[in-house]
Amino acid sequence: MTYLLLKRSLYVIAALIAAFAIFLCSAIWAGQAGPPAGLPTVDNATALAIDNVSVVDVRTLSIQPDRQLRVREGRIEAILPAGTPIPETYQRVEGNHHYVAPGLVDMHTHIYDRKDLLITLAHGVTTVRNLRGMPMHLRWRQELADQQWLGARMLTSSPVFDRPELAHALQQAVHSPEHARDLVRHFKTAGYDSLKLYNDLDPAVFDAILDEASKQTIPVVKHGPYAAVATTLSELALEQLTGVQSVEHVEDIFQTVLNFEFDADKLDAYLQQLANTDVYLTPTLATFDHLTQLSVHKEAFVNQLPLDQLNPFFRALNEHFVIERWLTASQKLADWNLRERDLLLKITKRAAELQVKLLVGSDQGTMYMPAGSSTHQEMALMQEVGIDAGQVLQAATINAATALQLSDEFGTVEVGKKADLVLVENNPLLDITYLRQPTAVVKSGQWLSDDLLINMIQHSPSPQHWFPSFGRFLEDQLSRALL
Secondary structure, three states, X not given: OXXXXXXXXXHHHHHHHHHHHHHHHHHHHHHOOOOOOXXXXXXXXXXXXXXXXXXXXXXXXXXXXXXXXXXXXXXXXXEEEOOOOOOOOEEEEEEEEEEEEXXXXXXXEOOOOHHHHHHHHHOOEEEEEEOOXXXXXXXXXXXXXXXXXXXXXXEEEEEEEEOOOOOOOOEEEOOOHHHXXXXXXXXXXXXXXXXXXXXXXXXXXXXXXXHHHHHHOOOEEEEOOOOOOOOOHHHHOHHHOOOEEEEEOHHHHHHXXXXXXXXXXXXXXXXXXXXXXXXXXXXXXXXXXXXXXXXXXXXXXXXXXXXXXXXXXXXXXXXXXXXXXXXXXXXXXXXXXXXXXXXXXXXXXXXXXXXXXXXXXXOEOOOOOOOOHHHHXXXXXXXXXXXXXXXXXXXXXXXXXXXXXXXXXXXXXXXXXXXXXXXXXXXXXXXXXXXXXXXXXXXXXXXXXXXXXXXXXXXXXXXXXXXXXXXXXXXXXXXXXXX
């Protein structure tokens, strides 16, 4: 009898293990499936003549009124006087004297669902840089390149490099300089567009990454100043930023350079050095403003957010590991967040005054930050601190294209560039918030009317179910298990 019970128990255990393995494999398979039904399709075969528009020149911050844009095969073919006779092979689109600006670029996002890229595009953001890469992002980038569905163009970094004792499931632990070099080569070969680093890596590891990244010709994106434990400005090692595409978060400047105490002289010394490098700064004011609102207004703030647009699996991860902290924040912490928020705005304004090269990056995808609208919140906050609307627009267009070394492809409204455009009723050089409600968007030559944009936001397919999303998370863990 004992033998039979043991035998049956072993069968049960084996069956449970097999069932669990099947469950995990099924989740990964579901996560690797192609795009779900219902996503908008690409239809840019028709040549367009967009007549009676004013072109926003982001190089000179001037307006070219009364123009006609000819768009063919996804690119700007010609810019002509308004009313120029249009060949029959073009579809005429009335521009109603609206303003045409380059499509916006959000340089700091966390994309967790294909829907994010659709919603982002509907807000006039035609390109994003994803800064926590996973295998799913490589597939989605290729799907977009193959025009399988309509969404914002995406470039993606590697997983985030971090210290072993600090790295969590979505980060890549780096154990030694030799390990760092192996990882750089691996993620370059895998096809990632850049490497993402946290700011407090071991100095020898950091140096090894920069050296190997230079050899492999892959750019580096990193959190804030180097060396979070620095006690003097020289230890921040700005001279070591060769090969760094951008540094992220003015919050990290406050916490490292200034050591949580605002010091105007120390700040200026750092920013002046940064301005003399080729490195861009992405302030990400919107994400700190977001956590501040969570800590101050709590559920009242959450209730007015479009939570139904967020991927349910990654939303649950955020809720457990990030959001709960701010929803239960004490009044003392909430007051501190308000003060720090104001200081971050002040740091960003000073960076602009000292001609640090700025980018627009919302950090959308963190906490409850929604796609698309977070980009506009970032730009509004930059304008709020006193940065001219034209400078903010440059940060969201030509600066981004230059930082990515893709300025020959997009970032300006010029002949030969990709036809990634946003149309608005009023001049965005006067007020950046005019871009919040595009009257139309052009993506790779495809005209998207205001009605279609609204429909894309309000009636697009729901984010994917937690099961395939869990599969993508699991796939990422397995892909890095032996690295």
